[in-house]
Amino acid sequence: MTFRDYLAFAIKALRGHPVRTLMCVSGVSIGIAAVAMLTALGEGARRYVISEFSAIGSNLLIILPGKTETTGALPGFGGVPHDLTLNDVKVLRREIPSLEFVAPITVGTETVRRQERRRQVPVVGTTTDFIHARKLRMGLGQFLPPSDLDRGAPIVVLGKRVADELFPNKNPLGELVRISDWRMRVIGVLAERGTQLAMNMDDVVFVPVATGMKIFNRHSLFRILIKVHSFVELKTACQKVVTIIIERHGEEDITCVTQAAVVSTFSTILTALTLGLAAIGAISLSVAGVGVMNVMLMAVSDRTEEVGLLKSLGARNRQILTVFLTEATLLTLAGGVIGLALGYGTVAVTTTLYPAIPASTPLWATGSVLVASIMVGMIFGVLPARRAARLDPVEAMEPRT
Template sequence: MNTIDTLQFAFRALTAHRLRTFLTASGIAIGIAAVILLTSIGEGVQQFVVSEFTQFGTNIINITPGKITTHGGSLGAIGSSRLLTIEDAMALKRSRYAQYINTSVMGNAEIRAQGRSRRVTVYGQSPDFPNVFNMSVSTGQFLPADDPRNPRAYAVLGAKVRTELFGNTNPLGEILQVGESRFRVIGVMAAKGQVLGFDLDDTVYIPTTRALEVFNREGLMEINVAYRPEAPVQAVTDDLHRILVARHGREDFTLTPQQQMLNTLTTVLNVLKFAVAALGGISLLVGAVGMVTLMHIAVSERIAEIGLLTAMGATRTRIRILFLMESTVLSTLGGLGGLAIGSSIAWLLKVLVSGLPVSTPWDYVLGALALSVLIGLVAGVVPAMRAANLDPVTALQTE
């Protein structure tokens, strides 16, 4: 009995009970559709989060003051960590891996211009800031490359601040008051929108040293080092570490490569995606239980037929294959149906609900299909074994 005949035989058995076949296949279809839909959403969310996160570039190492460790003795005996300073940043700039360095301080301040005032996030940044974070200027220019210890009092506006304070008039050359200090506006950033909850357009950028004065701070909040993409991240980290330890005498800072954060994030999102797929898997499991039940019923109903086939010379292997084929055909049909349903709902969601990140990962789709074939095989094994091991004499006596 060749494969085509076996398939045809299985098909005839399934079409003999259309409703029953349809319902059981639906169980599998719903499961597969759930898996596909949920993983599509999971994948979409992952892509969305990662792209939000990497839009500023991935070859960045962030340096923050203080070292997170647990000490045995009292904290007072060791003393507080040294601050990160502009001089530290200037030393790091001499690392052979460093491409751009940015020094960062942020805070809330009241800004005033043209008789209007607004409370916004004020960033103290270096002239390299747009290069480090892939930001661009729409009008004018970013902060000029002055001596970082004594930069001129220039300010660059976020897109929203510009419209809020200056309306349609040209802000370039105007005076902007930040706290008690006065700055001259030399540029406006391109609109960036919200990123992970921060409105990057409702901001003002001023030189770091000036920001330290505005906020009355001694040390930097963060130094961002952009290294050449081809440089190995470990070598870069080691080099930066060496420079800072030489300056501070000990490790009282924390180096966090963006890549490392990204890896952590990806791991978390993968777990999330898997968990969501597992949820879909539960409904698939329910469908599979339905299939096992159906196959047992099919065998019980067809005991006489099995006896007949045996009498006509079908081997046990043949009987087993017939029933395995039947359950596999059934689950594959269900799987294909689920694939169609799942991916069309995913597509509809994407089209109808704009902003919902949905992306159907094709490897998951193929995986789901393979899974439904596998479910058919597994669901069919026990019933098929039962069918093959029937005693033909008893089977033939069954009506």
């Protein structure tokens, strides 16, 4: 008996009970669609994060105050032996000329006012290097000009939305705004960018780093963002930065994180999330598998007489087993294909209607769910198929009351 014979025989058997077949296939397809959609969400999130990081380049180093190994806490939280200061930034610039951009960062939230209009936004204190390191573009005017790090000029660059809100239908360049008690002159407006690394770049303002530290009365920087010329320089640059800071602080009290490490960590976390979501979807798939087993047990019960007949005609136990396993596998494979189409369709419609949802079914999930659907059929079909194969032909053909 050839594979084609088994297939044809199974298809005819399944067509014999269209409603039962349809219900069973629906159950499997819902399970498969669930896996496809949930993995699409997880994978979409992973791709989104990676694309966000990739958009600003992979040659970035982030220096954080604090050291996980010595403080036992996350960097930036808890006590830090020494502040990360502007003098550290100056030394790094001087001692490591190979660094392309070095942008100190201090961050706080403050109300920005213009006459009666006010808006509470994140205020980022930084330098001209920031716009290059983060690959941002200007819409109007200029970004913070190169100047002495310690000189806190009263100037500000607005995000697009802040500018639109405070200066509706008006060019803000040269105008004054108030940040806390400081009067600042607007020298530029960023081009519309949207969210970058979880920060809405349209709803933020930039001031010189020294100004920012004065506004928030801080002595330590939040981060130092460093960009090197090429990816291969990252490790060396990181080592040099740590060496210099140890010389200055007397101990290793900073954490140097490469962009690649951050991306890798996010990718790992989000891949685990995707797998977790796939596992949740797989629960519904296993429920569908139990449904398949029930349907196949009913099929064996309904066709007991037929099994007896096939045996009397010379069918071997293995052939009977394969007949029923083929049916179970066909059921789940059909459910798999329909479920995938359903999953892909739902993801396509969702992303069309809501482009902000980053959903995309990964290729591995497509292959996996198809294999899983076949496996579900084979695993949950074994019990009914074995039951059929073991039927005694004489008893099976006896009229049932």
